[in-house]
Structure formats: C-alpha cells, structure tokens
Amino acid sequence: PQEAGAARATTDPQASADAAGGEGQAGRDGAPDSKPSGPGPADLWAASGKVQYNVIRGEQNFVIGRTTHAWTHDQEHYSMETVIETSGLVGLIKPFRMVQRSEGRIGPHGLQPEKFTVERDGKLKERADFDWSTAQVVLVAGDRRREFSLAEGDQDVLSLMHHLSLQPEGPLRAELLVVTGKSAVRSVIENLGIEEIEVPAGRVSAYHLGSSGHRGELKIDIWLARDYANLPVRLKITDKNGDVLDQVATGVDLGKRAASK
Numbered sequence: 171p172q173e174a175g176a177a178r179a180t181t182d183p184q185a186s187a188d189a190a191g192g193e194g195q196a197g198r199d200g201a202p203d204s205k206p207s208g209p210g211p212a213d214l215w216a217a218s219g220k221v222q223y224n225v226i227r228g229e230q231n232f233v234i235g236r237t238t239h240a241w242t243h244d245q246e247h248y249s250m251e252t253v254i255e256t257s258g259l260v261g262l263i264k265p266f267r268m269v270q271r272s273e274g275r276i277g278p279h280g281l282q283p284e285k286f287t288v289e290r291d292g293k294l295k296e297r298a299d300f301d302w303s304t305a306q307v308v309l310v311a312g313d314r315r316r317e318f319s320l321a322e323g324d325q326d327v328l329s330l331m332h333h334l335s336l337q338p339e340g341p342l343r344a345e346l347l348v349v350t351g352k353s354a355v356r357s358v359i360e361n362l363g364i365e366e367i368e369v370p371a372g373r374v375s376a377y378h379l380g381s382s383g384h385r386g387e388l389k390i391d392i393w394l395a396r397d398y399a400n401l402p403v404r405l406k407i408t409d410k411n412g413d414v415l416d417q418v419a420t421g422v423d424l425g426k427r428a429a430s431k
Contacts, residue, residue, distance in 0.1 A: 211336035212245040212276045214399070218425035221401055223417040224370060225254065234260045237417055241332065242425075248281065249273045250328055267291055272328040274300070279322065281333040286326035288351045296351020298326060311352040318347065318354040326350065331392070334359070334379065335400035357381050359392075367393055369403050370420040376403060398422045 218241065225235035235257050241250035255267040268290050274283035288296040296311040305320045324347040325333050334344065344359040362378040376393040377400065393404040403419040 211278075211280050211333075212243065214336050215243060215276075215332070216399060216424045217244070218242040219401070220421075220423045221403070221419055222421045223405075223419050226414075226416040226418065228414055233258065235266075239328075243276060246276060247274070248276055248329075248332075250332070252328055270328050272326050274329065280336055281325065281329045283326045283329045283349075286328065286349060286351065298349050298351050298354075300326075300349075307347075307349055307354065309349070309351060309354060314352075316354075318349070320347065324349065331394075331402045334392070335394050335402070364396070365393070367404060369418045371403060371422055374398065374403055395419075395422070399424060 220238065220240040223237040223239070224233045225237055226232060227234045235255055237252060237254045239250070239252045241248060243249070250272050252270045253267070254270075255261070256265055268288065270286070270288050272283050272286045274281060274285070276282070282300075282302060283298075284300050284302075286298040286300075287294060296309070298310075299308045300320065301307070302320065307318050307320050307324075309316045309318070323333070323344070326349045330346075330348055342361060346357065346359075348355050348357050359379050359381045362380050365376055365378045367374060367376055374393075374395040374397045376395045379392040379394065381390040381392070388410070389408040391404075391406040391408075392402055394400040395403040401422060401424075403422065405417040407415045
C-alpha cells in the first residue's frame with residue numbers, strides 16, 4: 171500500500187495465502203545495506219503486542235472464528251505468530267486451527283524474514299526459508315519444493331503487515347513478492363487514502379491499502395490504524411467469485427517500546 175517512491179510490501183491471513191497459489195519472481199540482491207537517516211523501523215515498533223480479531227464470512231457478518239496475532243522483537247530480531255481457529259457452532263461442526271509463524275531480522279529499510287512456517291491442527295504443513303546472502307527463498311509444502319528469487323523488501327504473508335506499517339514515511343505504493351509456504355506471488359499495494367472506520371475495537375482513522383496481483387484470484391484490502399501505530403485493524407479478502415472473508419479487530423494491546431541498543 172503506498173503512493174509514489176517506495177520500498178515494497180502486501181498482506182493477510184492464510185485464507186488469502188491458500189487461494190493465491192501463484193508464481194513470483196524478483197530479481198535483485200537481497201539484503202539492504204545503506205542506512206537511511208531518521209528513525210528506523212525498530213524505533214517505530216512496540217517491543218511486543220497483540221491484536222485480536224473476529225473472522226467474518228460473507229456480507230451477513232457471520233462470525234466463524236477468531237484470530238490472534240502477537241509479536242515480539244529486540245530491535246535486531248523479531249518473532250511473530252498468528253493463530254486462526256473456528257469458534258461457536260462452526261467450531262463444533264468443523265473444528266480448525268492454523269498457526270503461522272515468522273521470524274527474521276529488522277533492517278534499516280524494514281523487516282527481513284528468515285523463516286516462515288504454517289501448522290494445521292498441530293502438524294507442520296508448509297515452510298519457507300529465506301537466504302538473503304544468495305537472494306533465494308525455498309518453499310516446502312509436503313513433497314513439493316520450489317525456489318524463487320528475492321529482492322529487497324520481499325516479505326512473507328505475516329511480516330508484510332508490519333513491514334508496511336513501519337515505513338517511516340508512511341505506507342506508500344509498494345510492489346513486492348509475498349511468500350507463503352506454498353506460493354510466492356508478486357503483488358502491487360496501493361495507498362487508497364485515509365478513512366474513518368468502525369471495528370469492534372472502536373472507531374479509528376486508518377490508511378486503506380488495496381492489493382492486486384494474486385493471478386487476479388484475490389482482492390485484498392488492509393486498514394492500518396493511525397491511532398494504533400499503523401497496526402492492521404481490518405483485513406478483507408474477496409475471491410474471484412465475490413466471496414468475502416473479513417477480519418476485524420476486537421482488541422489491540424501495544425506493549426512497551428524496545429530498549430535502544
């Protein structure tokens with residue numbers, strides 16, 4: 171999401187990741203080197219925090235599950251986890267639990283993921299290993315193994331949200347590779363402006379970011395709350411059939427800032 175002159179970025183939960191199933195490629199060296207002036211990403215990010223969401227299916231606001239996203243960092247390395255599980259009647263009829271994890275480094279230009287994994291119902295199903303020294307990422311899902319080229323700013327589906335929110339100049343236009351355990355999809359993120367939106371956590375002023383790509387199969391909208399350090403308070407995924415999966419924040423817990431090193 172972003173407007174003129176950018177770094178790179180995009181995002182969401184695995185509903186989008188699974189549906190995306192695309193190819194992607196990037197082309198330049200991986201690790202950033204030069205350090206920009208002014209506050210860096212680590213200076214803008216709470217050392218720990220958590221966002222909780224309702225997962226809504228369709229336009230009738232039918233809550234089918236809950237999502238909890240949490241992170242921690244020490245200004246140099248980060249770790250984050252998203253847990254998605256069905257709840258209520260859906261949870262009784264079709265119990266489901268998925269855990270996504272991302273870990274990596276915090277560079278002068280944003281996040282630099284090193285490992286991304288997906289567990290479903292307690293079993294490791296997918297993983298992506300980033301090697302920035304060779305500018306390659308290896309995706310493993312079951313017996314399938316694939317490699318893609320990396321460029322500066324490319325992200326996994328979890329780190330993407332924070333990478334976008336931590337740009338010192340605010341979310342601009344971004345083009346990047348978004349990696350999951352089973353796909354690597356080149357996406358373009360646009361800043362669609364600032365909107366006032368209502369979520370269960372309250373009324374907020376948010377940057378509305380829209381992504382295209384995903385082989386035309388998905389439309390992803392992200393709202394980054396300016397009142398909550400640009401954290402994602404709403405993630406909306408619309409597939410090619412018009413079916414909608416919406417995640418809206420029910421609570422935001424911003425921990426303390428990381429101590430300077």
